[in-house]
Amino acid sequence: MSRKTFQRLSLDDRRRSLMEATLTCVARHGLHGATVRRITEEAGVTVGLVRHYFGNKDDMIRNAYAYLVGQLTAQASESAKHTVAAPETQLARFLRANMTTPNMSEEKVSLWATFIGRVRHDADFAEIHRDGYREFLNVLETLIEPVLINHQRPHSIAACKRHAIALNGLIDGLWMEGALNSGLYGQDILPDLVIEASERLLGIPSGVLANAQPSQQPQSEVS
Amino acid sequence: MSRKTFQRLSLDDRRRSLMEATLTCVARHGLHGATVRRITEEAGVTVGLVRHYFGNKDDMIRNAYAYLVGQLTAQASESAKHTVAAPETQLARFLRANMTTPNMSEEKVSLWATFIGRVRHDADFAEIHRDGYREFLNVLETLIEPVLINHQRPHSIAACKRHAIALNGLIDGLWMEGALNSGLYGQDILPDLVIEASERLLGIPSGVLANAQPSQQPQSEVS
DNA sequence: CCAGTTATTATACAATTGATTAATTACAAA
């Protein structure tokens, strides 16, 4: 008899709510288990809204993926540019952020991997991935260059890009394996491990990143 | 009313055929698009065989994942232990193998990523992944230790493991991003990039891995 | 060549899927 009471949300709010419910369901049940009914139930609405806001399920999932990548890259660049600090500090903080929660979470890695599997056959997924990857590389290059300069290392655009590619590979790989936590080692070793490995990859003296001032005062140690 | 003619295969052959068809379909259509009908059609049989050989679809997929991981680790250790050569040569060959076809293929990366998304919620998937990861780390440790010794670097078990974790992260990350080929750079730069990065990570002189004698005879500049 | 075993096919079935439509009702504007 009585219909379900509901609330009319703005277009942006409802779309975001549905995209977040989509990500929750994909993380929890995989792509094949993220059905329209489960997603809308998670969002607290009925199935008709999918058509109303996204046209169909596939488009909703595509939008949810773009939303996820946007979150990941946003928090990446944010943790980098957040404060004014020495380049070494900024880079060190960025590296640590990617090896600790909330950035390194099992749920995000699972989501990321699940969607990566679709990049190959869906042009929209491929574009979303490429944009996110490019953004991540750009952030890394921006962080790396001043550190190289400070320590008299080659810092051409090509050199910076090459370093960014290597560092991104290192971060991606450890981010994934670390979050999955296979139990072969503790995740707590990863921040220091990444810092040390990055020092070696960049060819800068040991300790430059490890001992960088955490956040407060930029070290005026350039001479 | 002619029935389909068929061939009776041995248990192992039929199971392998079904697992390979499963991987093909998952790579092509994703987990949600890998239906029993598509898989069995790919394998050239009818749907009833899934129940007969695996009980149900989920078990077939689990077995296919284990089959994939077995392939990946097998070709990894094989490319390492293939010939008797200097430790530097063996490590260099292993690194290059992971940055070139057939190891670095878009299909394998897509498959790998798709399944990784399930590790979190399925204990069987988690175990399969952990075993493969452990095997990969072991191979790396075995390859790294003699190289460290040859160049008077610290080579305790702990140090080797630490280096293996970092190198594995680097390889995993570049293997993924490289295979997906976002177009931001050419995949052909990756073998040399990985070699150079590994030299730095291990703290061995530049060129030790890059100039290691390949198995056959290409580089004529060292005569 | 024949009989027995069982791998394999063919078909059926209930459940679930994504999509669509018409009926409601929340909310803003007047």
Next chain:
DNA sequence: TTTGTAATTAATCAATTGTATAATAACTGG
């Protein structure tokens, strides 16, 4: 308050899903 708009619900639909069962035929051992 009243009215108009459109966000949302509820119900229906055909198609597809995984599973189950009986009929068939390929192969093996005698």
